[in-house]
Every structure is written in structure tokens, then in C-alpha cells.
Amino acid sequence: MIEVAAAIIYDETGKILIARRREGKSQGGLWEFPGGKLEAGESVQDCLIRELQEEMGIEIRPYAAFGVNEHSYGSVHLTLIAWKAKYVNGTITLTDHDEYRWVQPGELGVYTFAAADIPFVERLMRND
Numbered sequence: 723m724i725e726v727a728a729a730i731i732y733d734e735t736g737k738i739l740i741a742r743r744r745e746g747k748s749q750g751g752l753w754e755f756p757g758g759k760l761e762a763g764e765s766v767q768d769c770l771i772r773e774l775q776e777e778m779g780i781e782i783r784p785y786a787a788f789g790v791n792e793h794s795y796g797s798v799h800l801t802l803i804a805w806k807a808k809y810v811n812g813t814i815t816l817t818d819h820d821e822y823r824w825v826q827p828g829e830l831g832v833y834t835f836a837a838a839d840i841p842f843v844e845r846l847m848r849n850d
């Protein structure tokens with residue numbers, strides 16, 4: 723079982739940052755909320771701050787838990803833990819992703835997300 727943290731990052735206009743996983747990675751070609759695997763002893767907030775700095779070169783501030791979703795990709799069991807966060811500063815530089823977009827919550831349905839994210843996408847689109 724792996725624990726993965728995902729950040730739903732808002733800019734000052736209410737748009738959310740989504741990113742597409744590079745081909746060759748697990749779930750390659752699919753969109754996600756950026757984040758990554760929790761390290762031993764690390765809080766979800768600290769993991770997200772670290773991952774966004776490493777993966778995209780930006781500073782974020784996680785501010786509220788959003789939800790937890792369990793999903794299995796074949797034999798890989800994943801617990802995806804989502805937090806809402808605010809974009810603070812930095813220019814996005816991609817390493818693990820090949821594209822990113824800032825989108826209105828209502829536009830999320832246009833993108834094909836990793837299966838584990840779909841309950842989060844549906845909630846965000848309904849604005850729950």
C-alpha cells in the first residue's frame with residue numbers, strides 16, 4: 723500500500739493547477755493534482771510543500787484537508803490524500819509532467835484524470 727499526497731492548488735482567481743504525467747511513468751499521459759509519495763514520518767502538508775518545490779519549483783501553502791480516496795491499479799493499492807492549497811510564488815518548471823494548466827473547477831471534466839482522482843474531480847465540479 724502506498725500513500726500519496728495530492729494538492730488542489732488555487733490561484734488568486736479560483737483556478738486549479740492540474741498537470742499531465744509524462745509518458746513512461748505510472749499513469750503516464752493522465753492528468754493529476756500534483757504531489758507524490760509520503761516519506762516516513764512526513765506530514766501530508768510537508769510532503770506537498772516538498773513535492774511542489776521538487777517537481778515544479780513553486781511554493782504552496784496547504785490549508786485544508788479535502789478528502790481521502792483508496793484505489794487499486796492492479797496489484798498496487800494506493801491511498802490518495804488530497805489537501806487544498808494556495809499558490810504562493812515561483813515559476814512553474816516541469817520535471818515529472820509534460821504539461822500543466824490552470825483551470826476553472828467546472829472545466830476539470832474535459833481532462834482525463836488518473837482513476838484514483840475521479841471522485842475528487844467530481845466533487846470539485848459539483849463544488850462540494
Ligand SMILES: Nc1nc2c([nH]c(=O)n2[C@H]2C[C@H](O)[C@@H](COP(=O)(O)OP(=O)(O)OP(=O)(O)O)O2)c(=O)[nH]1
Pocket residue numbers: 726727728747748749753754755756757758759800802818836837838839
Ligand atoms: N501525485 C499524484 N499521484 C497520483 C495522483 N493520482 C494517482 O493515481 N497518482 C498515482 C500515480 C503514481 O502511481 C503515484 C504517485 O507517485 P509519484 O507521483 O510519486 O510518482 P513517482 O515518480 O514517485 O513514481 P513512478 O511514476 O516512478 O511510479 O500515485 C495524483 O492526483 N497526484
